[in-house]
Amino acid sequence: TSDLPVYSLEEVTKHCSLDTGVWVTYKGGVYDITEFVAIHPGGDKILLAAGGALEPYWALYAVHQQDHVLEILSEYKIGVL
Ligand code: HEM
Numbered sequence: 001t002s003d004l005p006v007y008s009l010e011e012v013t014k015h016c017s018l019d020t021g022v023w024v025t026y027k028g029g030v031y032d033i034t035e036f037v038a039i040h041p042g043g044d045k046i047l048l049a050a051g052g053a054l055e056p057y058w059a060l061y062a063v064h065q066q067d068h069v070l071e072i073l074s075e076y077k078i079g080v081l
Pocket of ligand 1: 024033036040041042043045046047048049054057058061063064066068069072073
């Protein structure tokens with residue numbers, strides 16, 4: 001079980017820019033990656049996923065299929081869907 005709050009998809013979609021904060025989802029988790037955007041090795045492309053799911057983009061950019069990438073993501077978890 002998780003003590004993290006539950007968020008709706010609608011709430012996630014509101015966080016789609018650096019002004020509103022950048023939230024993404026991955027496998028049922030919700031992540032606030034606002035602070036990570038500036039240090040992302042792939043640059044501003046990360047903003048394409050802002051307010052939505054990472055899965056379609058990570059399917060395209062297979063560089064993310066590594067344990068160390070999931071470890072980074074886990075640091076930014078704020079809730080669940
Ligand atoms: C590379 C993390 C989202 C595009 C990387 C790398 C990390 C990373 C750690 C370097 C991997 C390595 O070389 O071992 C993340 C995290 C994301 C995220 C934590 C979400 C929270 C995205 C999205 C896109 C993207 C949504 C595209 C729409 C890329 C590209 C690279 C990359 C193109 C390769 C950069 C290069 O080597 O020149 N990402 N990424 N990333 N990422 Fe992401």
